[in-house]
Amino acid sequence: MTTKYEALTGAEAAALAMKQINPDVVAVYPITPQTPIVMKFSEYVANGEVDTEMVRVESEHSAMSATVGAAGAGARAMTATAANGLALMWEIVYIAASTRLPIVMGLVNRALSGPINIHCDHSDSMGARDSGWIQIYSENAQEVYDNYFMALRIAEHKDVLLPVMVCQDGFITSHSVENVLPLEDAQVKKFIGKKNFKGLLTSEKPYTIGPLDLQDYYMEHKMQQHDAMKHVIPVIEKIQKEYAETFDRKYEIIEEYRTDDADMVIVGMSSVMGTVKDVIDMMREEGIKVGAVKPRLFRPFPAEKIKNVLSKFKAIIILDRSDSFGSFPPLYGEILASFFAAEKKPYIKSFIHGLGGRDTNVEMIKEVISELQKLRDTGESNFTIDYLGVR
Amino acid sequence: MNQEKKKLTITIPEEEIMQAGHLACQGCGAAIAMRYALKALGKDIILDFPACCWSVIDGPFPYSATQVPLFHTAFETAAAVASGITNGIQAIGNDHTTVMAWAGDGGTFDIGIQALSGAAERNDNLIYTVYDNEAYMNTGIQRSSATPHGAWTTTTPVKHFKKGEKKDIDSILVAHGIPYLATTSIAYAEDMVKKYKRAKEIRGTKFMHVFAPCPTGWKSDPAMTVKLAKLAVETGVFPLYEVVNGKYKLSIKPKELKPVEEYLKLQGRFKHLQKDDIDYIQKKVIEKWEILLKKVEMFGE
Numbered sequence: 189m190t191t192k193y194e195a196l197t198g199a200e201a202a203a204l205a206m207k208q209i210n211p212d213v214v215a216v217y218p219i220t221p222q223t224p225i226v227m228k229f230s231e232y233v234a235n236g237e238v239d240t241e242m243v244r245v246e247s248e249h250s251a252m253s254a255t256v257g258a259a260g261a262g263a264r265a266m267t268a269t270a271a272n273g274l275a276l277m278w279e280i281v282y283i284a285a286s287t288r289l290p291i292v293m294g295l296v297n298r299a300l301s302g303p304i305n306i307h308c309d310h311s312d313s314m315g316a317r318d319s320g321w322i323q324i325y326s327e328n329a330q331e332v333y334d335n336y337f338m339a340l341r342i343a344e345h346k347d348v349l350l351p352v353m354v355c356q357d358g359f360i361t362s363h364s365v366e367n368v369l370p371l372e373d374a375q376v377k378k379f380i381g382k383k384n385f386k387g388l389l390t391s392e393k394p395y396t397i398g399p400l401d402l403q404d405y406y407m408e409h410k411m412q413q414h415d416a417m418k419h420v421i422p423v424i425e426k427i428q429k430e431y432a433e434t435f436d437r438k439y440e441i442i443e444e445y446r447t448d449d450a451d452m453v454i455v456g457m458s459s460v461m462g463t464v465k466d467v468i469d470m471m472r473e474e475g476i477k478v479g480a481v482k483p484r485l486f487r488p489f490p491a492e493k494i495k496n497v498l499s500k501f502k503a504i505i506i507l508d509r510s511d512s513f514g515s516f517p518p519l520y521g522e523i524l525a526s527f528f529a530a531e532k533k534p535y536i537k538s539f540i541h542g543l544g545g546r547d548t549n550v551e552m553i554k555e556v557i558s559e560l561q562k563l564r565d566t567g568e569s570n571f572t573i574d575y576l577g578v579r
Numbered sequence: 580m581n582q583e584k585k586k587l588t589i590t591i592p593e594e595e596i597m598q599a600g601h602l603a604c605q606g607c608g609a610a611i612a613m614r615y616a617l618k619a620l621g622k623d624i625i626l627d628f629p630a631c632c633w634s635v636i637d638g639p640f641p642y643s644a645t646q647v648p649l650f651h652t653a654f655e656t657a658a659a660v661a662s663g664i665t666n667g668i669q670a671i672g673n674d675h676t677t678v679m680a681w682a683g684d685g686g687t688f689d690i691g692i693q694a695l696s697g698a699a700e701r702n703d704n705l706i707y708t709v710y711d712n713e714a715y716m717n718t719g720i721q722r723s724s725a726t727p728h729g730a731w732t733t734t735t736p737v738k739h740f741k742k743g744e745k746k747d748i749d750s751i752l753v754a755h756g757i758p759y760l761a762t763t764s765i766a767y768a769e770d771m772v773k774k775y776k777r778a779k780e781i782r783g784t785k786f787m788h789v790f791a792p793c794p795t796g797w798k799s800d801p802a803m804t805v806k807l808a809k810l811a812v813e814t815g816v817f818p819l820y821e822v823v824n825g826k827y828k829l830s831i832k833p834k835e836l837k838p839v840e841e842y843l844k845l846q847g848r849f850k851h852l853q854k855d856d857i858d859y860i861q862k863k864v865i866e867k868w869e870i871l872l873k874k875v876e877m878f879g880e
Contacts, residue, residue, distance in 0.1 A: 212670035215663060241666040246697030250659035253652065253694065257627065257663025260650050263670050265663065279653050389625045389648040389664065391676055398651040400639040 196368040198361035201329040202268065202294045202354070203228035204368075205336035207238055208376040209292075212263035215243040215254035219273040220306045221358040222296040226268065248273035252280035259289035260397050262387015264340075268294035270358060271312045272301055278316075284351045285320025286413060287398050290343035290385055291351040292336065293321075297458070297509075298358040299544040307545020308358040310458070310510040313486075314518045320413055322352040322420055323487040325457040329366040331484075332356045334437055337371075340380050341427045347419040349385060357459040359545060371435060379434060417488045424485065441490050442497055443482040446472065450479030452560045455498070456507035457483055457519065460541065460548050464507075467553040478557055486519070491526035498523065503535040503564035505556055507576070509542045517573065535563045541576040552577045590769050592618045601644035603636040606801025608791030608808060609710040610636055611765040613645065613681070616708060616789075619775030622647055624677045625664055629657040629691060631683035632717045632793075633710075655690040657682040658698035661705040669704070677779055679706040684725035685715045688746050699755035702783040706775075709748070709786075712793035720796040727816075728863065729856055731848045732796070740851060744863065749788055753822050758783040760822040761830075764790040766808035770819060770830050777821075790817045798847020810842040815868040820875070827875045839864050 196204065202225045206214070214233075216226045233242045243258075245251045251267050258265035269277060274295060284291050295313055299305040313323055324339055326332040332354065339352040356362055371379075389395065401409060424441060432438040445465050447453060454464050461482045471478050481497055481504075483490060498504055508517030516524060520538035527533050539556060542548045556576065563569055596617040603610035609632050617624070627650040628634055634651055637644050652660045657680035665678040682691055687709035695707060714732045715721040722732040724746040735741040752760050759781045761774040771789070778785040792808050794801040811817035814837045819830040839861045843849040852860075 213663065213666050215666075239670070241670045243662055243666050243701070243703075245659060245662070246693060246700070249655065250662070250694045250697055253656035253659035254663030254666070256652070257650065257660035258667030258670070259663075260660075261625065261664045261667030261671075263667030265667065280656065283653060387667070387671070389650060389668075391623045391625070391648060394643075394646060394648045396637070396640075396643045396649045396651065399637065399643065399649075400634055400651070402639055405640050 193367045193369050195365050196329055197224060197363050197365050198326070198329040198332045198356045199224035199296065199363065200228055201333040201368050202336065202356065203232070204370060205333050206266060207232045208371070208373055209264070209266070209336065209340060209380060210238045211240055211266045213241045213243065213255070213258035213265040215245050215251045215258065215265070215267050217245050217248045217251045217269070217273065219248065219270050221298060221362045222268050222270040222273065222294070224362065225294055225296070248276040249280065252277035252284065255291055256280055256284050256287070256289055259284070259291050260287065260387065261389045264383050266292050268296070270296040271298035274312045274316060275300060281316055281319045281321065283398065286409070288349040288416070289351060290349050292339045292343055293351065293353050295353045295355045296358045296362045297355050305544035306358070308360050308509070309543045309545070313353060313355050314510040314512070316353070317487055317518060320350065321487060322350055324352060324354050324485055325483070326354065326356045326361065327458055327461050327482065328361060329364070329368050332361065333368055333370065334431070334439065337376060337379055338424070338427050338431055338439070342420065342424055344383060344385055345423045346384065348416055348423055350416055350420070355458065360459040375435070379431070420488050421490060439484065441483070441485045442493050443484060444497065445480040445482070447479035447481065447500070450477050451501055452477070452503040452564045453479045453481050453498070453501050454505050454507060454553070454556060454560065455481045455483070455519070455523065457486065458509065460507055460509065463548060463550060464553055467550055467557065471557055476557065476561070478560065483519070489522045491522070494523060495526045495530050498527070498534060499530055499532050501534045503560055505537050505539060505560050505563065507556070508538060508540050511540050511543070520573065535567045535570045537563050537569050537571070538573040539576040540573065546577060548577065591615070591772050594618065596622055596646060598644050598646055600638070600642070601636050602638055603632070604795045604801070606794040606804040607632070607636070608712060608765050608793060608804050609633060611804070612710045612789045612791045615765065615768050615771050616775050617645065617647070619772040620677050620679065620779055623675060624648070624679060625668070626650070627652055627657055627660045627664060627680050629682050629686040630654040630717070631686050632712070633681060633683070635717060654686055656694055657686055657691055658707055659694040661707065662698045662701065662703040665703055665705045677706065678704070679708060681708045681710070683717070684709055684711045684713060685723040688724045688748050696755065699752060699757050699784045699786070702757065704782050704784070706778050706785045706787060708789060710789045710791040712791050712796060713745070714796050716793050716796040729849055729852050729860055731851060737851045752786045753825070756825065757786060758824055759785040760788070762788045762790070762817065762819050764808045764812055764817060764819060766805050766812065767819060767831065774821065796848070799845055803845055807842065807845055810837065810845070813837045814839045814842045815864045816842055818868060818871055820871065825878060826880050827871070827878050828880060829875055836865070836868065
């Protein structure tokens with residue numbers, strides 16, 4: 189039922205997914221390393237392979253504004269950005285979520301300036317973790333591709349109606365060629381279905397979006413946003429199940445790798461987990477019982493699930509690809525909070541790695557595993573935060 | 580005197596789309612502007628407002644005085660949101676609804692000029708209205724680049740009143756090569772309605788510059804709003820004209836411009852001005868008026 193493998197970069201996989209979604213409006217502004225998505229999609233538009241109205245705006249601020257306007261008008265609207273682009277969008281990123289517009293945005297994770305750095309880390313999306321968007325992190329090009337379709341369904345689900353960021357690692361995923369197994373156009377069309385949300389801006393029944401909302405209503409609207417986020421995890425589970433049944437591709441909110449008999453694990457998100465899995469395979473040859481746990485969803489944070497998964501182990505090390513200066517790195521902090529009420533807690537330690545595209549290589553992961561063994565056996569470095577691979 | 584009975588022709592639509600109960604100050608020029616604009620454009624319209632007086636005037640949730648679909652957005656994005664709306668409705672097969680961004684002078688001359696320039700360059704199919712009250716009135720009368728020379732505002736106190744000319748936003752927009760630009764005034768309702776109707780029929784970016792006095796910020800009598808708007812035209816402070824595909828056309832040509840002092844003296848924001856200051860303003864008004872006449876001559880129909 190599926191077509192054959194294609195050699196695609198993560199960015200091309202994103203553009204292909206967007207083509208197959210065939211959105212009504214795409215408003216974009218170029219920023220490295222998101223540009224190959226924009227260029228490839230422009231080609232699809234120029235060749236008439238999509239029906240999309242493409243708005244080539246003059247900034248990311250306007251990209252998000254135009255996307256929000258189009259979605260508000262009732263169109264299926266998408267955009268893509270990275271790093272400083274997301275930072276420039278900031279205020280409209282919040283408006284997209286709080287006005288409950290089901291936008292899907294490709295985010296190619298890149299370090300925020302300064303100093304200027306165009307390579308991967310998660311400082312951009314982690315800064316937006318309280319903006320009200322759903323955040324899905326992709327390990328490789330195949331995941332990027334599949335995540336787009338599921339993201340669209342999640343965003344437009346009647347119990348959710350929230351925007352979704354589909355994150356992939358800048359350059360590491362966006363510019364590396366991998367084998368991707370695409371779906372056929374008709375399969376995608378059937379899976380995503382027709383847009384089931386009506387535009388608010390219809391002359392037949394006038395609505396006002398985002399009006400002045402003060403002490404007497406604002407909090408009720410915020411609570412509705414809070415409640416919508418609570419619906420997300422069950423909706424994702426349902427959609428992932430349907431995706432698996434339809435296309436034989438199984439995704440979980442939290443992916444476990446060789447954890448059955450493991451007593452210690454590395455936890456991390458996105459592309460580094462490919463390296464982690466390889467190193468785990470090597471260590472397994474040496475009889476070291478180590479596994480990996482990869483949350484694919486960061487917002488809403490699957491706290492209950494993560495606690496249930498991780499409480500099986502004696503020691504865990506969490507890899508964060510961003511820092512929260514003066515506090516806990518984002519993933520580490522969330523996991524600590526998830527465990528607060530648990531009876532059984534593993535030893536836990538944090539490594540900040542790969543900032544500004546610093547390669548997290550096999551040797552570094554071996555070092556992490558050696559730290560993990562010490563942590564398991566002695567508990568000495570429990571609750572510590574260190575930088576990995578710095579001079 | 581002609582005794583023959585003349586039939587009264589009503590050129591302004593009678594239907595009131597904007598409703599009573601809005602939250603504008605007494606004598607608000609921006610409220611009058613919206614009333615006429617909606618009369619001209621009709622109900623088949625989608626509006627978007629950035630942060631501006633109209634964010635408040637329309638009423639807080641769950642109220643709306645305009646009674647048409649409306650998107651309230653952030654300060655610098657009126658044009659970009661309108662671009663999204665117009666492309667969105669086009670993509671889903673709606674080619675009849677008018678899309679209009681409606682912004683103040685701060686949201687247009689200052690913080691929103693980038694998005695406006697982008698939309699104008701792309702020539703997106705929308706009407707962009709700036710209702711110009713010559714300062715940030717909603718935040719408490721701070722100077723904008725639309726504030727004229729000589730004016731008091733809370734950030735240009737009397738000792739350091741605004742020095743420097745008002746930004747020539749219209750020439751900036753004309754330079755984008757948009758198909759239609761009009762300056763309009765709430766004191767000339769028929770002219771305004773006619774211009775909005777014309778804008779509605781043209782595809783591409785239409786820029787409407789509406790002169791809308793603000794009694795609160797100008798320290799003027801609320802009953803004088805329309806008179807002030809009229810004097811602005813009669814003195815040449817705010818000339819009324821159209822630019823259609825680059826061709827300038829004067830809408831109102833006073834036989835002789837009234838002295839600018841007549842306009843200034845009705846406003847508390849100018850009451851500190853000395854004779855020299857007024858003479859300077861008068862000189863600049865004449866200079867700009869003559870430049871406009873030259874443009875009409877050179878680039879007229």
